[in-house]
Every structure is written in C-alpha cells, then in structure tokens.
Amino acid sequence: MSNNFEQMQKDLYDGKFSEVEAATKTALDEGMGAQDILNNGLVAGMEIVGRDFKSGELFIPEVLMCARAMHAGLEVLRPLLAESGAASMGKIILGTVTGDLHDIGKNLVSMMLQGAGFDIVDLGTDVKPEQFVAAVRDEGADIIGMSAMLTTTMPSMKSTITALKEAGIRDKVKVIIGGAPVTSKFAEEIGADRYAPDAGAAVDTVRELLV
C-alpha cells in the first residue's frame, strides 16, 4: 500500500489533480480508511511540497497547483471525514484594513492558507474594525489576519485589536498582521500575536498558533 501513497504524493507534487482524485477513490475502494489516506497520502504529500517551497526549490504557483491536487483528493474524503468527526484544520478571517485597497498580498496569503487546508473567510479590502469583530462572532474563527500596505492605514490594526478587546473576544482569536510597511516591532507595540513577513511565513505562523 505504501507504494500507492508514494505515487499519490508524487502526483500531488506534480499537480496532477485528476490522478490524485482517482487514486483517492481507488484507495477507498481497496478498503483503506479516509483518515489514513488523508494523513499518509495527501498531508504527507503536502509536507514534501512545504519543505521544497521553504528551501526555494518550488515557486508559489507550483505550490498552489499541488494544493489544488490535494484538494481534489480531500473533496473525495470530506464526507467520510465529516462522518468520523475529523474537524477542520482551522478557520481564518482575512482582510485588508480600512482605508487600504491593496490586496495582492492578502490574496496570496489566502491562497496559500487554503492550499494548506485551512478555511478562509476573506472580508476583502477596506475592512473596518467592527467588521472584523462581527466576523469573529459570526464565523467562530481561530485567527484573524490583517494586511496593510500604507503607514497611514496601519493604525487601523491597533483599532481592530482594541475593538476586539472592547467586544470581550480578544482572547478568543489570535491576531496575525502583515504588509509591506509592517514590522514585528509594530506587531508587538499594538498587541498583535504575531507578524508574518511573507505568504509562506503566514502559513507557518498559522500552523504554530493552531497546534
């Protein structure tokens, strides 16, 4: 059986989504457990992808193609995993803060996190503190990720954290911030949990916070 997983991981690495989907179905037909296929086929495959991304061997679009293949398999397993009660990996609310309309960085983070298997609620651009607060309440998210491209909009990140405190839900979520002018020092100053300098680091940071 391990040979099959090897092939599934290789196909996933090459972004062959229909092959991964077919292999997942075959594995189920052969009587393997959904959790087993997820852990030893798909997740193990994405770990290799993550390693090679970090070492600079893989480019972002290649990682996204791998993630697409992983999702093709995951969709097959999802009904079975839901039955067995295997929970989602985590839910993350993303948004570019109020006054700011730049979103390519935030979108990259969103794509990479989805690729890694997290559920994303993307609030878009120009997101006000109260919208973040409402989303945390409505969605029951684990993390909010805020992005800012301008120093003039960065103060809104602090306002959001204050709004979370005032709503009494600051301890319910972790806050990660990023964007061109943002620094780890700024994250510390405003009481964010973490700062992530790029999309790859954002995925790692989310993983660390949710483990």
Added chain:
Amino acid sequence: MKTLKPYLKYLSDAQIEEINEGSMSLLENTGIMVDHQEGLEFLEKHGAKVDYQTKRARIPRKLVTRALETVPDRFTLAARNPEKDCPLIPGGRPYSRNGGGADFTIDLETGEFRPLLHADVKEYYKLMDALEGISFIAPVFGQDMPVIGRDILMLREAFGNTDKPIHLRAFTGESLKLMFEMAAIVAGGKKELKERPIVSLLEAPISPLKFLDVTVDALWLCGEYGIPLDVCVMPIAGGTGPMTMAGNLQLLNTEFLAGVVISQLANPGAPLQYAARPMAMDMRTGFSMAGSVELGMMASAGAQMARFYNVPVSLHGPWSDSMSHDGQSILERTYMNTMAALSGANVLVGAGMMQQSLVISQEQLVIDDEINRIAFRAVEGFEINEEHLAAEVIDRVGPGGNFVADMHTYKFLRSERFETKLLYHNSRESWEEGGSTTLVDRAKEKALIIIKEHQPNPLPEDLGKELDEFVSKALKSLEK
C-alpha cells in the same frame, strides 16, 4: 552635429502595432472596472457599453482613438524658479526625481534602520534641493506626524525648502484639492498654475484593469487644474499581470489607454505622461521586485509604446531591492537607470529608494545624483564635426607624439567629459591618505556637508504667510 539619440529597442513596428491592436480589442471586449458611478455614466454618455451591476465599461476603439488625438506631446513641469523647469518632450533629455512614499530610512549618522520622522524631512528637502541630478522632488513623510493632513503639511514644507518642481502625493481626494489650491497660491492664481504647473501628480489604476473612485476623481481634478499627471501603470508580472513579459506589457498598455480615455474625454489636452512601471513578483516569496533585468526590458518596450502614441514617458530609474546602499543596490540601480535613460525616458524615477520602495537614504540620494548625471550624459551623445573629429590635430601631433599640451585639448578640456563628484580615480597612496574611503563614505560626507551648509531659496515672506493661513484652515476643514 550631435550623434544619434541612442534608443534601446525591443519591439519591431509590427509588434508595436500588435500590442496596440490587442489593447484596443481588450478595451472593447473585456473593458475596465470603474468603481465610480459618475465615471460610468460619463463613459456611457461618450459611447462605452456600461454594465452598472459589475461596474464594467467596455470602451469602443473610436473613443480611444479620439482620446489619443488630444493628448499633448509635450509639457513642462514648471518650477517656482523657472531656471529649474523640466520640459518633457518625446526624444528630449531625461529628468529625474526621487522615489516617493518611503516609510523608513537608514540613519545618516548611525547607520541604523528606523522609521522616517518629521525631523528628517527638512534635511531630505535641503539635500534634494542641492543635488543637480535630482531634477524635481516628491515629498517624504514622517511616520510620527498626524495622519490627517500629513500630505498638506509636507507640501507646505516642500514649498519652503525647494524651488524645484514638486511631485505630490495625496492621501484623500479632499486633501488633493486643497494641495492644488496651495499650488495656486504659490503660482499666483489658478490661471497661472495652469500655465505653469509647479506641481504634478501620479495616479495608478489597480491592476488588472480596475479604476477606483479616487483615481477617477484625481484624473479629472488634474484636468481641471491643468496639473501634469503620470498615468502610472504597474501590473506585477505573475501576480496582478500575466507571467509573460509580453502579456504584462499588453495589460500595462491597455491600462494606460484606459487612463487616457478617462482623462482626455473629460479634459481634452490635459497633460499626461505614460508612466510605464512594469513590476514582477518574486515567484518564490510573493514580494514585488524592484531589481530585475526583465523590469528594465519591459519598461524599455513601454517607452517604445509611449513614442508610438507620442507622449512623454516616465520610467523607473535608480531602483533596487537591496536592504542597504551596498553593492547590490548600486548594481541594480545602475542597470535599471541606464536602460531607462537609453530607452528614451523623459523622467527617471526612484532616486534614494531601496527595499521595494520602503526605504530612502541620504547617502543613496547622493550616489543617485551621480548615477543620474551619468545617465543624462550618456543620452546626450557627443558632437561630430570637422573640428571635433580632429583629423588636423592628429596630423599635427603625428605618429608617436601626444595631445596633452595641444591647443585643441586645451579648448575642449572642460566640455567633453562628465565631471564626477564622487567616484575616485587617483592613486592608492592618496586614497589611503584620504582615509581609504568607499563610495558610500564619500556620499555620507557630502550629504552631511550639504545638510549643514545648503540654503534653499526661501518662499517670499508674504506667500509663506498666506500659505500658512491656508494650511491651518485646511487642516481644520479636514478634521471635521
């Protein structure tokens, strides 16, 4: 007679036509998104097909053609001091400005990376005012200043510290209008400002193909006041633009033409520049790169498109991703700037900037002054005529002689060569005697001297007073 203008060319005439055709067809079939109700109505009135639900305007070819007909082929970035005017003419000499919008600096005294502060601002203006290779100035902002009205305060300081043309940056549409009013005060009236616009502006659609309401407002306000506008198109290849260089250029050109339509149909003849600023995403990290040879290649092709439409062109010049003013910085900015200048750029943008335009430094500005002046010199070419070809002189000196003491040498001694202010060309012995300084050491020393000694041409007192009164009223109106 001068030598030829050295134009770097990537595109054949047929390829230029192909890109133009592609843009016309994209504008007609795909269209642009205009997040501005009045803008959509305006475009519809002129014959565009508008879908108000998706805010999509599909622009027929004849509209684009009509808009292109009224774009002026030249205009002048005027200066408070007319000697420092920058006339932008296709095929003319390049000018340059610093990069705007840096958030951080590398401290001139300590070398520490830190936020740019209000206290730094005056020093930056003084320095840029003194440097000949910085033709006009984009304000720099202190992070410790209040957010509301920061742009207005910075323009006030710029007017007081330089008599060069000023390139604005506005945080809101409201403050933009107030800044145009300030410019009108300094120019002596709204009509005078239109005749001699002492400020200019950059506006950028969001790639791909999206025009925000603030962008449309700014395009129209520039037209109304006659303020020169950089239609700044900067798709990021692999991110907000296609991965291929040709595709990124196709998108960039399409966005430029859309900007021309919005500007010219509202204000025919409004001065604008083709600001071809192609970007590229680092596909490993998602960062947008400033230093990459392909940026220079795409920009150069963009300059060819600008010449095809017969409008002045502004390109990224001295630019780098480097974290400090090190070898990488010099390498990237020198090839970027040289490629841009040799591609016929009217404006070379970026002096002082590092780290994806987040950082500006005084040493870097001093070095870029030199890099820019070298680029100006390279574009200028050289004189060719009987006297300059010097056959008679060669004959006079003859085989085995030398030219050092010849009258011909004496005559052209000072007019032929670029005069360096920073580069070292002497013996190791005298270099060691002078403290074995590097280029950056010498740039620092020069920056310190300029900041200490340079006295900018002040605003006339009554104008300063009038501006101050206007600014305090403007700030109050913004706070409401």
